[in-house]
Amino acid sequence: MRVGVYPGSFDPMTLGHLDIAERGASLVDKLIIGVLENSSKKPMFTVEERVRMLREGTKHLPNVEVCPFSGLLVEFLKEHNATIVVRGLRAVTDFEYELQLAQANRNLYPAMETVFLTTNAQYSFISSTVVKDILHHGGSVEHFVPQKVIEIINQIRRNQHGSSDGN
Ligand code: PNS
Secondary structure (H helix, E strand, C coil): CCEEEEEECCCCCCHHHHHHHHHHHCCCCEEEEEEECCCCCCCCCCHHHHHHHHHHHCCCCCCEEEEEECCCHHHHHHHCCCCEEEEEECCHHHHHHHHHHHHHHHHHCCCCEEEEEECCHHHCCCCHHHHHHHHHCCCCCCCCCCHHHHHHHHHHHHHHHHHHHCC
């Protein structure tokens, strides 16, 4: 069985991530979406919230699982008997970082390969950073993230307001 891992911060999940997950899932028997827990970037959403977004957003994909991970990606691969890493490339600006990551990972674990999928052009301007900025300024992200993710974000915000109102 060919197992792939699609790793990332997914803070939050976007339509671009969904596109890569759908296409990545068609290339392997099982695709595990690995959600980085201990990112050096301070995330807007907790790992539990990000995992929930991905689980809801990929519910229609029967061979996709979503798991949090911490530590080295190659250890996560070994743990799940995975040898393929799927990553999306939006533009040439992504390339240098992705090349470094792929080469470092292969140096640590020569049995693995990184497969790059070029982002569908309609999503190439979308990034989690842009989404966070729009959310921060109170704008609408309906053209940037899956509908399920909008519902989860709205729910999180209602809970936050609810708990701050109660204090
Ligand atoms: O969505 P991101 O933040 O670009 O994803 C980056 C990610 C999670 C793929 C990368 O930071 C990662 O694999 N982190 C785990 C730690 C690791 O293995 N580092 C060594 C590879 S350079």
